[in-house]
Amino acid sequence: MICSMTAFARADRHLEGYSLVWEIKAVNHRYLEVSPRLPDALRALENGVREKCRKALARGKVEVTLRYQQDDSEVSLELNEELVKQLSEVSRRVGDLVQHPGQVNPMEILRHPGVLSTRKLDVELLQNESQSLLDEALDALIDTRRREGEQLGQLIVDRLDGIGTQIDIVKAAIPRIKEAQRERLRTRIQDVIESPDPDRLEQELVMLAQKMDVDEELDRLVTHVSEVRRILKKGGHIGRRLDFLMQELNREANTLASKSVDSETTAAAVELKVLIEQMREQIQNIE
Structure with missing residues (x-):
């Protein structure tokens, strides 16, 4: 199983009176770097978020964002009836004292502090729900990374097939190249015979042997x-x-190019380097 480091996942949950949303964005990185972004009410979850990410992921720059929102349409208001009774009684007594009887204004009572209150937030429940939802988001992220990893793996396999084709081209061309080099050497030897120079002949033989020996690079x-x-x-x-193997492949392709004495092998070496670079770019995203 191959996993990409680049992915995005979202998980949301609607509970009575509020909603939770996790968003996880991951990009390629040399190591694992987790950056949690949490609302103040759930800041205590930060260490747990980092730990969950470390267990689920190996590499990547990961931004983990939690959004908490209270649903105004489901806000439950609680009426302090005892306080309302006391305020109503006090209002009537005040009216009697100032000899200004009248009905108590309910809106005035509602404005009094403590008459209306919203249900207190259950922080422990919210934390538990958040952690459970984070597990879902991480599972979704891993599934996405796996799917993208499979695609990256196939792209790399296609490039490996292309490298195999170029190797076959070079191997098939070697006998023809050697024969052409022999003919060229014969011409040079003829020049040496006309103007004897043993040192020059030795140099030509050494250079030719080095140029033609690419078997090790191909292997x-x-x-x-x-x-x-x-x-x-x-x-x-x-x-x-x-990534290390890409460096090794590139080294052999460079050596093959430097030893090339034929346009066909030069073209093959260039194509090898292109394929290797394409693989290297894909591998930068693999975990």
């Missing part, structure tokens, strides 16, 4: 490609290992 390319395929099949947290 290493094949080995590295096989290792990348094995790691992809194994899955897990493979991003760093694949």
Whole structure:
């Protein structure tokens, strides 16, 4: 199983009187960096959020945001009836004292502090619901990372197939290239015979041997490609290992290019470097 580091997930829950929403944004990063953003009423959850993320994720820059909103349409108002009775009685007595009898104004009583109150927030319940909802958001994030990881894996496999094609092209071209080099050497030897210079002949032979010997580079390319395929099949947290193998593949492609004595092998080496760079860019997003 391959996981991408880039993903987004959202989980929401509507409870009586309020709603909770978790949003998790993750991008590629060398290590795991978690940045929780929590409302003041739930700030105590920060350490728990970090711990859950550390258990669920291995790499990535992760922003974890919790939004808490009270639903005004479901706000439950509580009436302090005892206080209302006392205020009503006091109002009537005041009216009698000032000899100004009349009905008590309910709105005036409602404005008095303590007559109306909203239900107190159950912080413990809110924290429990938030943590449970975070688990759902993390599960959704991991599912997204897995799906994107599968796509990245397929893209890398396609590039590996392309590398295999270029290796086959170079291997098939080597006999023809060697024969052309032999003919070129014969021409140079003829020049040496006309103007004998043993040192020059020795230099030409050494240079030709070095230029034509690319078997080691091709073998290493094949080995590295096989290792990348094995790691992809194994899955897990493979991003760093694949990144190292891209460096090794690129090194062999550069060496092959430097040894090229033919336009066909030069073109193959360039194509190898393009394919390797494309893989490297994809691997930057793999966990």
